[in-house]
Amino acid sequence: MTAVKPSSAAANRRNAKRRTLSATGVFAVAILLLWVLVALFGPFLAPHNEADIVSDVNFTRPTVEYLLGTDYIGRDVFSRLIYGARTTLATGLIATLIAECLGICLGFFAAIRGGIVDSVMSRLNDALLSFPHIMMGLVVIAALGSSIPVLIATSGFVYASAVYRIARALAMDLREKEFIEAARARGEGTWWVLSREILPNTTLPLLTDFALRLSFIILFMSSLGFLGLGVQPPTADWGSMVRENMEGLGSGSLAPIIPAAAIASITVALNLLVDELSRRTGRIYGGARE
Amino acid sequence: MLNLIGRRALQGLLTLLLVSFLVFAGTELLPGDVAQAVLGQHATPESLQELRVQLGLDRPAALRYVSWLAGVIHLDFGVSLASQVPVRTLVMDRLGHTLILAGLSAAVAVPIAFVIGLGAATRPAGVFDRISSIAALCVSALPEFFLGTLLVLIFAVNLRWLPAIAYVTEFRSFGQMVTSLAMPVATLAAVIISQMARMIRATVVNVLSLPYVEMAVLKGVSYRRIILVHALRNAVGPIANVVALNLAYLVSGIVVVETVFVYPGLARLLVDAVSSRDFPVIQACVLIFCAVYIALMLLADIAAIIGNPRLRHQE
Numbered sequence: 001m002t003a004v005k006p007s008s009a010a011a012n013r014r015n016a017k018r019r020t021l022s023a024t025g026v027f028a029v030a031i032l033l034l035w036v037l038v039a040l041f042g043p044f045l046a047p048h049n050e051a052d053i054v055s056d057v058n059f060t061r062p063t064v065e066y067l068l069g070t071d072y073i074g075r076d077v078f079s080r081l082i083y084g085a086r087t088t089l090a091t092g093l094i095a096t097l098i099a100e101c102l103g104i105c106l107g108f109f110a111a112i113r114g115g116i117v118d119s120v121m122s123r124l125n126d127a128l129l130s131f132p133h134i135m136m137g138l139v140v141i142a143a144l145g146s147s148i149p150v151l152i153a154t155s156g157f158v159y160a161s162a163v164y165r166i167a168r169a170l171a172m173d174l175r176e177k178e179f180i181e182a183a184r185a186r187g188e189g190t191w192w193v194l195s196r197e198i199l200p201n202t203t204l205p206l207l208t209d210f211a212l213r214l215s216f217i218i219l220f221m222s223s224l225g226f227l228g229l230g231v232q233p234p235t236a237d238w239g240s241m242v243r244e245n246m247e248g249l250g251s252g253s254l255a256p257i258i259p260a261a262a263i264a265s266i267t268v269a270l271n272l273l274v275d276e277l278s279r280r281t282g283r284i285y286g287g288a289r290e
Numbered sequence: 291m292l293n294l295i296g297r298r299a300l301q302g303l304l305t306l307l308l309v310s311f312l313v314f315a316g317t318e319l320l321p322g323d324v325a326q327a328v329l330g331q332h333a334t335p336e337s338l339q340e341l342r343v344q345l346g347l348d349r350p351a352a353l354r355y356v357s358w359l360a361g362v363i364h365l366d367f368g369v370s371l372a373s374q375v376p377v378r379t380l381v382m383d384r385l386g387h388t389l390i391l392a393g394l395s396a397a398v399a400v401p402i403a404f405v406i407g408l409g410a411a412t413r414p415a416g417v418f419d420r421i422s423s424i425a426a427l428c429v430s431a432l433p434e435f436f437l438g439t440l441l442v443l444i445f446a447v448n449l450r451w452l453p454a455i456a457y458v459t460e461f462r463s464f465g466q467m468v469t470s471l472a473m474p475v476a477t478l479a480a481v482i483i484s485q486m487a488r489m490i491r492a493t494v495v496n497v498l499s500l501p502y503v504e505m506a507v508l509k510g511v512s513y514r515r516i517i518l519v520h521a522l523r524n525a526v527g528p529i530a531n532v533v534a535l536n537l538a539y540l541v542s543g544i545v546v547v548e549t550v551f552v553y554p555g556l557a558r559l560l561v562d563a564v565s566s567r568d569f570p571v572i573q574a575c576v577l578i579f580c581a582v583y584i585a586l587m588l589l590a591d592i593a594a595i596i597g598n599p600r601l602r603h604q605e
Contacts, residue, residue, distance in 0.1 A: 130587055223545070229561070246439070250446075
């Protein structure tokens with residue numbers, strides 16, 4: 001073994017570089033934190049209730065009383081934006097958690113078992129992936145109607161197949177490594193190997209995937225909202241808010257643009273973060289939107 | 291190679307069959323059945339029974355699937371529940387509009403993405419690369435309805451250059467076609483340009499890092515020649531793959547864009563049918579969109595096979 005050990009100074013510098021975020025990374029994290037705080041403390045921040053009709057005039061311009069104007073039936077856009085952050089982020093996060101848990105469990109399982117189990121699961125998954133996500137969403141919503149549980153379950157299930165593929169690939173890379181063989185030789189069970197050996201060694205790529213998946217799921221759910229097939233009124237949801245207020249666009253109202261921009265700020269921030277993280281893992285994420 | 295392509299095409303057909311099964315099964319997920327969903331909670335048992343017979347719901351599901359599939363093969367998708375018009379007529383009315391929108395978007399997007407991607411790849415980490423990479427990253431993350439509404443606000447409401455809504459009953463003149471399609475095409479193209487440019491850049495940068503390119507550099511070949519002759523030839527397969535993948539993405543993008551611009555295409559027919567639970571129309575539209583999507587995925591794979599000599603000469 002004649003591997004040259006890097007000088008400790010260089011190693012320290014490299015470690016420091018790994019830990020700090022670049023300017024765009026800081027910017028992205030700041031935007032995300034801001035929205036999380038808004039969502040958490042929404043009811044204390046919002047001047048009005050999400051369903052309250054506070055003005056006789058619809059589509060008013062921003063004023064001191066209504067910071068972002070009013071919407072198509074005279075509700076306060078600023079308050080609805082704040083309540084919408086709760087709906088949009090909460091539903092998106094829960095759906096992403098479902099997709100990740102389902103995808104990771106099945107993907108790791110397939111990689112560890114290998115053989116026929118793996119082949120069958122992967123072929124089935126390929127078939128699911130060859131179905132455009134929005135089409136799957138539309139068929140399920142046509143059958144079951146649109147409600148928050150249906151939306152969350154559909155998004156979680158639909159996006160689990162992409163997670164499965166990545167989780168399986170990650171676990172396959174590790175499967176033949178010595179430390180896994182050592183654990184197996186010690187007589188550790190499948191569950192132990194998965195949770196104690198494979199999971200800790202795939203944390204960063206899986207976290208990166210989580211951020212990317214969250215941005216796709218938020219886009220997916222708000223697109224459904226925009227089509228009028230997502231969260232139903234009077235609950236404030238950013239995608240549905242864009243749709244409700246589209247008629248004001250012709251008169252130059254900002255009511256449809258503001259929630260759309262809010263969604264854009266979150267998805268762009270998530271993608272900047274993913275870009276930053278994937279540079280460290282050396283894996284390319286993103287590419288075609290799903 | 292033909293063997294490989296044939297196998298892949300067969301796989302595509304099987305997937306389409308699975309999709310048809312899932313689309314059909316989707317309506318079987320219904321609590322109750324189609325008749326109940328159409329007539330609502332307050333329907334009388336007599337009218338329910340009548341509709342069930344009319345729709346053939348009294349027959350077992352497997353039999354209905356087979357006869358539906360047989361109809362689909364003859365392009366007979368049944369009759370719309372909402373308007374009592376044959377679904378084929380509804381679909382044919384709309385399909386042309388959607389094809390124009392998608393075709394124009396692709397025609398605009400592919401060359402632009404190509405120029406941006408190649409330009410960025412020739413000088414990685416140069417000024418153009420940095421700016422275009424970050425711009426592409428941001429645009430590819432934007433929801434289509436944000437881009438669409440922003441364009442309407444700027445060009446239709448503030449500048450009054452373009453109509454806000456794309457009325458395309460028929461195009462009377464070329465000028466009218468351009469003005470009514472400019473914003474929908476720009477919205478769709480923006481998203482795929484950004485994704486395609488990123489992927490083309492990554493592909494070309496990857497090829498440029500290979501030893502044979504270094505060899506060409508050492509030999510004294512000009513940079514332009516290396517890119518256009520040496521690198522591009524080997525990147526053609528992966529790039530064609532990237533283009534097909536992104537065109538497949540149009541299938542999802544078009545659903546939102548047609549709604550933003552109230553464009554009378556197939557996707558809006560589908561969205562309206564989902565709202566009114568018009569199942570024969572939903573099944574037909576979803577099947578058509580999925581067939582196009584699967585066909586493009588198939589093209590992407592074939593491009594990858596043709597572009598890769600190792601796969602091409604595989605026995």
